Amino acid sequence: MKKVLSVVSLIMGIVPFSLLFIWKQEFMRQSPVNYIVIGGVVIVIGAGFVIALYQFKSRHFRDLVTKMALILNSLFLATVVIVGVPNIIFRIMDLLR
Helix, strand or coil: CHHHHHHHHHHHHHHHHHHHHHHCCHHHHHCCHHHHHHHHHHHHHHHHHHHHHHHHHCCCCCCHHHHHHHHHHHHHHHHHHHHHHHHHHHHHHHHHC
């Protein structure tokens, strides 16, 4: 079971790369659905990070797959916080004007 959770969290870290293919489509950049897709990907990133952190801290399962999943998901989560949150704040401020 430990190995399965490690592989699942690593796969959850690879999911955000699917956004690269989605954003190449012109209709997706203009569609309001893109916010739903991005929100879903952020939820997957967060869940993968929580699973990997749980494996690493609570169960003391520190194999290579768990470490890779933790690093990959934490980098994606940090990118979302650094890039995404200010972007959302600026869009809200533009809507309020």
